[in-house]
Amino acid sequence: MPKRKVAALEKIDADFPSLQNKIRRDPKSYVDDFRRQWDQYESQREIFLVAPTTATAEATEHFENLVNLIAHVADCYPEATATFPDDLKTMLSLHHAVLGSELREKLVGSLIILRRKEIIDTANVLTCLFPILVSSPSKTFRAQLFSKILNDMRNSNARSINHPLNRTIQTVLYNLVTADRSSPRAIWAIKLTRELWKRQIWTDAKPVDVMKEACLSENEKVVVGGVRFFLGGDKEREELEDEESDDDVDLSKIKHQMTINKKSRKQKKQYSKAVDKLHKQEQKKHKPHPLNFSALHLLHDPQTFAEELFSRHLQSTKNKLSLDTKLLVLQLVTRLIGLHKLTVVALYSWFIKFLTPRQQSVTSFLASLAQGTHNLVPPDALEPLIQKIANEFVSEAAANEVAAAGLNSIREICARQPLAMTETLLQDLIQYRKSKDKGVMMAAKGLLSLFREVDPELLKKKDRGKDATIGLKDGSLLIRKFGHEDTGEIEGLDLLEKWKEEEKKRKRVERGLPEDAASDEEDVASEDDGWEVDSDDSSDSGGWINVSDDEEEAPVPKKRKAGEKDVDDQENGDQKEEDKAEEQRLSKLATTTILTPADLAKLQELRAAAAIDRAMGRNRKKDDANASRHQDDGLTAEQIEAPAKLRKLTKEERVALAKEGRPDRNEHKSTQAINKSKKEAAGKSTSNKEKARKKNFLMTLGKAKSKQKRSLVETRKVLKAHVEKSTRGGRRRNGA
Amino acid sequence: MGKSAKRKKEKKADFQKPKYKVGKAKPKASNVTDTSFKAKSIVMGQQSLSTTAPDVIQQFKHSLSVASSSKSDKQRQEGLAHLTGQLSQQPPVNPVGTHTLLAKLLPLITDSSTPVRKQLLKLFEQLPGEQVRYAVEQATMFIRAGLTHLSADISNDALNFMEWLLDAADVDLVSCPGGWIKTLNTFCAMLGWSAAAGKDGWSSGGRGAAVRGGKASLNQSRAIEILAKFLAAGFVPEEAVAEDEGDWDHLYRLPRDPNAFAYLNLTGMRRDEDGEMYADRESRQRVFHRRFLTHVVKGVEAAKKEGGTSGRAAAGLDQLLRSDMGMGDYEPLGAMDTEDLLDLW
Incomplete structure (x- = not known):
C-alpha cells in the first residue's frame, strides 16, 4: 500500500508540542482539540490502570505525552481538568512502585507544573509526594522526589515565609519520626529538615524538635543523622551564608570586557544582571542581621533530653550502637551539659571505664569529659576521674603522647571546674614540666599557669609566681567557691569610665587647671554637646559617688608601674582600699546614669580596641586562649592531642613537606621541560626566545651571512633603528 | 612552527609500502584473522535447529507473540496474517482462546502502521461473536x-x-x-x-x-x-432481546x-x-x-x-x-x- 500523503495542516496538528502551543495561545478556538485529547487521556488512563505493569513502551510514551500536554494547558480549562490533579496523585500513590521510571518522573513533573500554575497548593503536592518518598524502593526516584520537594519548599518560602505550609510539613515530619521509632524512614525527615535549616528557611524550635525526636530513635542511622545535625548543623548554616555572600561580581572586569569584546545583547544583559546582583548585595548588607539561634539553644527542656539520650544510647547495655555512633551521642550529651550547665551525675561514673590509654579513640572520650564539665558539677564526682586519668595516662612509664593527652585533658577539666583538683595530685602533675618531651612539658606548664590563675593556694609557694603571690597577699585574687556565679555586667564599662575620667582631666589641663580637682567644679566647666552634658550631669549629681579620702593623692591606681611593686605595707593597704572603692564606683556607672548613644558608640570602640590589644599581646593574660574559644564550639579530640604534634617529624613527612609545591617528577624531565609542558597544557604560547630557537636553521642562515658583510655605517644604522624601535615600543608601536 | 619529524613520519606511515627483509617473516596485516584455533563442534548461539517443524500450536503462539510485541511493522503484520489464516480454517484453530487473543491484540488498535491495523480488523472479523462478548x-x-x-x-x-x-x-x-x-x-x-x-x-x-x-x-x-x-x-x-426460551428456565441455572x-x-x-x-x-x-x-x-x-x-x-x-x-x-x-x-x- 502506498504511503498516503499527509496534508500540511494535519501534519502540524499531529505533534503535541505544536498543539500545546496553539492551545495556550488561543484556548477558546482549540477547545475541540483539547476535548479530544482529554478524552484520549481518559481512555488511555483507563487502559493503563487496568494493567499498569504490562503496558508497552509506545503506549506509555503516548500516555506520557498526553499527561504532559494536559498539565501544560490545564490552566486554560479549569473546569474540564478539575479531576486531573487528583488522577495524577492517585496514580502516583497507588502505582509508584510499578511505574516505569520515565512515566513516574513525568507524573511528578506534571504535578509540579500544576503547582507552579497554582492550580493546586504546595501542601497538597507535598502530602502526596512525601509518603512516596518514604516508601519508594527506587533510589533514583527517591533522589528526584527529594530534590523536587526541597525545591518546592524553597520556592514557596522564597518571597515571604509560608508559615502554614511550614507548620504542616513540620508536623508531617514530626509524625514520621515519632510514629515508628525503629524504622529507617525517618532519615528523610532528617535530610529535609537539615537542608531547610541550612538554608535558613526553617529557623524556629519546631524543626529542632523533630531532630530531637530523631536523636531518641532506635534506628542507628536516624540517631546519627539527628546527632550530627546538632553537632554540625549550625556551622553548616554559617558556612553556606558566608559562601553566598562571597561570590562577588566584579563590575569593573565586566566593564572592561565590554570595551574589548563584540557588543551584543547578551553582553548587555550580563552587565545589567551583574548590576542588579550588586544592588541586591548592597541591600542585603544594610538589612538587619536575622536573629538565628543555634539549634542547641532552641532545644526545649535540654535536661530531659540529655538524660534520655544518655540513658537510652549510652548507659543501657541492650542497644548495639557502634563506637563511632556512641562517641557522637556522647559528644552531643556533653555539649548539652556544658552549654546549659545541666546535671547528669550518672555520666561521670559511667566515664570511668573508658579512661584507659588502650581504649579506642580515647582522646575523644577525654574531650567529651572535659566538655561535659562546668562549674556546677560536684567536684567529688570529678575527683576520681581526674585521679584515674592521672594514674593511667600520666606516668613515667607511659608514652609521651599519652602523658601529654592526659595532662591536657586534666587541664581542660580543671579550667571548667578547678575545685576537682587536690593539692598533692596537682603538685605531682606539675613535676612533669621538667619532662624532656616538649608536648608533656607544655601540657604541664599549661596546668601550672591555669592554677596560678584560678587557685594558687594549691601550689607550692615557689611555683605560684609573682602575680599570684601578690594577688594572694592583697586579696584581689578571688578564689571560687562551689556554686559561686559572677554578677552580670556590661562588658567594657570600666573602660568607658576610665576614658571619661581621662577626658575630663585632659580638658582641665587644656584650661590650665590642676589635673585633679573636686568633682563639683566640673559641672560649671563642662561644655560638651547635649548628649555628653546629660550623662556627665547625672554621673555627678548627688552624693552617690563614694569618694574616698585619699583620692587626691593617688587618682590613677591602675597605672601602677612595675617599679612600684616594692611598696611598703602601709601603702599596700591604701591601694587595697582604693581598688575596692573603684570597683564599687564602676559598677554604679550603669545604674546611676543613662548611657547615651554617643556613650554606647564609644563603648563599642573601646571594646574593639581592647580586643585588638589583647590579640596583639599587650597586657596578655594567660587564660586568653580559653576565653577566646567560644562556648558554643565544643571541645574536640584534636585540642586534647594538639601538642602531640610537636614531636619531631618522621622522614616521610619531611620528604612530603619538601615535595609540596614542586612539579610532579613522575617523568624524568628537566624543570624547564616540565614548565613548558604545563604552559602548553594551559593553552599559553611560547616565548619569543623559544620561537627564535625553534626557527628553521636555513631561514636564519641568510641573515647571519649578510650580518658578517655589513659595513660600519650599515651596522650603525641597524643599531640605531633597534634603539628607536624599542623606544617606540616595537614594530607594532605598543602603547603609542 | 616546525612540526616534529616524528609526527610527520607517523602521518606518512600509512601510505608506505612495507619493507620485506630477507630471513624475516612477512609482517602481518592489521586486519589478519587468527585461524590457529581448532574446535570439534560449532555452537550456534541464537538459533535452534531441529529436524522437525514446530507443531501448529507452537506456530500459533509464536506468531501471536510476534504480532503483539515485535518492533517491526512488517513482522507484526505477517504475524497477524498467519493468525488470521489459522482462525479462518474450518474448524478454526485457536489454541489460546479468544479472550487471551483479544487481550494480547487489542492494544494494536492504536498501532501506528496502517497495514497492521487493516490486518488486525480482518483477524477480529474471524473471531466468533459469542466469545467476543466476554471481552x-x-x-x-x-x-x-x-x-x-x-x-x-x-x-x-x-x-x-x-x-x-x-x-x-x-x-x-x-x-x-x-x-x-x-x-x-x-x-x-x-x-x-x-x-x-x-x-x-x-x-x-x-x-x-x-x-x-x-x-x-x-x-x-x-x-x-x-x-x-x-x-x-x-x-x-x-x-x-430476551424471551427466546422458557420463562423459568434461567431461574435455576447459573447465569451464562x-x-x-x-x-x-x-x-x-x-x-x-x-x-x-x-x-x-x-x-x-x-x-x-x-x-x-x-x-x-x-x-x-x-x-x-x-x-x-x-x-x-x-x-x-x-x-x-x-x-x-x-x-x-x-x-x-x-x-x-x-x-x-x-x-x-
Whole structure:
C-alpha cells in the first residue's frame, strides 16, 4: 500500500508540542482539540490502570505525552481538568512502585507544573509526594522526589515565609519520626529538615524538635543523622551564608570586557544582571542581621533530653550502637551539659571505664569529659576521674603522647571546674614540666599557669609566681567557691569610665587647671554637646559617688608601674582600699546614669580596641586562649592531642613537606621541560626566545651571512633603528 | 612552527609500502584473522535447529507473540496474517482462546502502521461473536482510545473496529460499565458536538471537522453513521432481546452472561456516573436525554445543513432519534431521577 500523503495542516496538528502551543495561545478556538485529547487521556488512563505493569513502551510514551500536554494547558480549562490533579496523585500513590521510571518522573513533573500554575497548593503536592518518598524502593526516584520537594519548599518560602505550609510539613515530619521509632524512614525527615535549616528557611524550635525526636530513635542511622545535625548543623548554616555572600561580581572586569569584546545583547544583559546582583548585595548588607539561634539553644527542656539520650544510647547495655555512633551521642550529651550547665551525675561514673590509654579513640572520650564539665558539677564526682586519668595516662612509664593527652585533658577539666583538683595530685602533675618531651612539658606548664590563675593556694609557694603571690597577699585574687556565679555586667564599662575620667582631666589641663580637682567644679566647666552634658550631669549629681579620702593623692591606681611593686605595707593597704572603692564606683556607672548613644558608640570602640590589644599581646593574660574559644564550639579530640604534634617529624613527612609545591617528577624531565609542558597544557604560547630557537636553521642562515658583510655605517644604522624601535615600543608601536 | 619529524613520519606511515627483509617473516596485516584455533563442534548461539517443524500450536503462539510485541511493522503484520489464516480454517484453530487473543491484540488498535491495523480488523472479523462478548469492556476501552487518537488514520480505523464490535456484541457493548456514557462522550468529542462548546457564547463552528478536507469529511460521515448504529443498538426495545426460551428456565441455572453480577460492583472501585452500567433501555434513554440530546440534535442540524455525505448520514441519525426505535417514545419524567437523588446525597 502506498504511503498516503499527509496534508500540511494535519501534519502540524499531529505533534503535541505544536498543539500545546496553539492551545495556550488561543484556548477558546482549540477547545475541540483539547476535548479530544482529554478524552484520549481518559481512555488511555483507563487502559493503563487496568494493567499498569504490562503496558508497552509506545503506549506509555503516548500516555506520557498526553499527561504532559494536559498539565501544560490545564490552566486554560479549569473546569474540564478539575479531576486531573487528583488522577495524577492517585496514580502516583497507588502505582509508584510499578511505574516505569520515565512515566513516574513525568507524573511528578506534571504535578509540579500544576503547582507552579497554582492550580493546586504546595501542601497538597507535598502530602502526596512525601509518603512516596518514604516508601519508594527506587533510589533514583527517591533522589528526584527529594530534590523536587526541597525545591518546592524553597520556592514557596522564597518571597515571604509560608508559615502554614511550614507548620504542616513540620508536623508531617514530626509524625514520621515519632510514629515508628525503629524504622529507617525517618532519615528523610532528617535530610529535609537539615537542608531547610541550612538554608535558613526553617529557623524556629519546631524543626529542632523533630531532630530531637530523631536523636531518641532506635534506628542507628536516624540517631546519627539527628546527632550530627546538632553537632554540625549550625556551622553548616554559617558556612553556606558566608559562601553566598562571597561570590562577588566584579563590575569593573565586566566593564572592561565590554570595551574589548563584540557588543551584543547578551553582553548587555550580563552587565545589567551583574548590576542588579550588586544592588541586591548592597541591600542585603544594610538589612538587619536575622536573629538565628543555634539549634542547641532552641532545644526545649535540654535536661530531659540529655538524660534520655544518655540513658537510652549510652548507659543501657541492650542497644548495639557502634563506637563511632556512641562517641557522637556522647559528644552531643556533653555539649548539652556544658552549654546549659545541666546535671547528669550518672555520666561521670559511667566515664570511668573508658579512661584507659588502650581504649579506642580515647582522646575523644577525654574531650567529651572535659566538655561535659562546668562549674556546677560536684567536684567529688570529678575527683576520681581526674585521679584515674592521672594514674593511667600520666606516668613515667607511659608514652609521651599519652602523658601529654592526659595532662591536657586534666587541664581542660580543671579550667571548667578547678575545685576537682587536690593539692598533692596537682603538685605531682606539675613535676612533669621538667619532662624532656616538649608536648608533656607544655601540657604541664599549661596546668601550672591555669592554677596560678584560678587557685594558687594549691601550689607550692615557689611555683605560684609573682602575680599570684601578690594577688594572694592583697586579696584581689578571688578564689571560687562551689556554686559561686559572677554578677552580670556590661562588658567594657570600666573602660568607658576610665576614658571619661581621662577626658575630663585632659580638658582641665587644656584650661590650665590642676589635673585633679573636686568633682563639683566640673559641672560649671563642662561644655560638651547635649548628649555628653546629660550623662556627665547625672554621673555627678548627688552624693552617690563614694569618694574616698585619699583620692587626691593617688587618682590613677591602675597605672601602677612595675617599679612600684616594692611598696611598703602601709601603702599596700591604701591601694587595697582604693581598688575596692573603684570597683564599687564602676559598677554604679550603669545604674546611676543613662548611657547615651554617643556613650554606647564609644563603648563599642573601646571594646574593639581592647580586643585588638589583647590579640596583639599587650597586657596578655594567660587564660586568653580559653576565653577566646567560644562556648558554643565544643571541645574536640584534636585540642586534647594538639601538642602531640610537636614531636619531631618522621622522614616521610619531611620528604612530603619538601615535595609540596614542586612539579610532579613522575617523568624524568628537566624543570624547564616540565614548565613548558604545563604552559602548553594551559593553552599559553611560547616565548619569543623559544620561537627564535625553534626557527628553521636555513631561514636564519641568510641573515647571519649578510650580518658578517655589513659595513660600519650599515651596522650603525641597524643599531640605531633597534634603539628607536624599542623606544617606540616595537614594530607594532605598543602603547603609542 | 616546525612540526616534529616524528609526527610527520607517523602521518606518512600509512601510505608506505612495507619493507620485506630477507630471513624475516612477512609482517602481518592489521586486519589478519587468527585461524590457529581448532574446535570439534560449532555452537550456534541464537538459533535452534531441529529436524522437525514446530507443531501448529507452537506456530500459533509464536506468531501471536510476534504480532503483539515485535518492533517491526512488517513482522507484526505477517504475524497477524498467519493468525488470521489459522482462525479462518474450518474448524478454526485457536489454541489460546479468544479472550487471551483479544487481550494480547487489542492494544494494536492504536498501532501506528496502517497495514497492521487493516490486518488486525480482518483477524477480529474471524473471531466468533459469542466469545467476543466476554471481552467487550476491554475492547471498548481500546477502541475509545483509538477514536480520539491524534492521528486521523488511527481514529478512522478505530471507527471500523467500533463497527465490528457493534456487529459482534452490540447488547453487551451498550450495557457494560462505562460502555454507554463514555462511548457517547468519545463520539461527541470526536465530532466536536461537545457540551462545553457554546457554553460561554463562543463556538468553534464545528471546526474540528471542517478543517480536514476530503478524507476527513468522509471520516465525519462515517462517525455519524457509526454513532447512529451505536444509538440504535442502545435503544433496541428489550422485548426483542430476551424471551427466546422458557420463562423459568434461567431461574435455576447459573447465569451464562459475561460478568453476570457486574451491576453489584462487588470488587471494583466505586464508579462515577460515567463509568456506571446502564443495563436497560429506559435508563440509557434517560441519561442520553439528560446529557447528550441537545448537543447531538444541534450537531445533527449543523451537519444536515452542510450536506454531502455527512449530511446524509446526519439525516439518518435524525430519523433514528425521532422514530419509535430511538428517542421518539421517550417522555421525560416529572419526578427527579435517581441520579439526582444520589447527587443530593
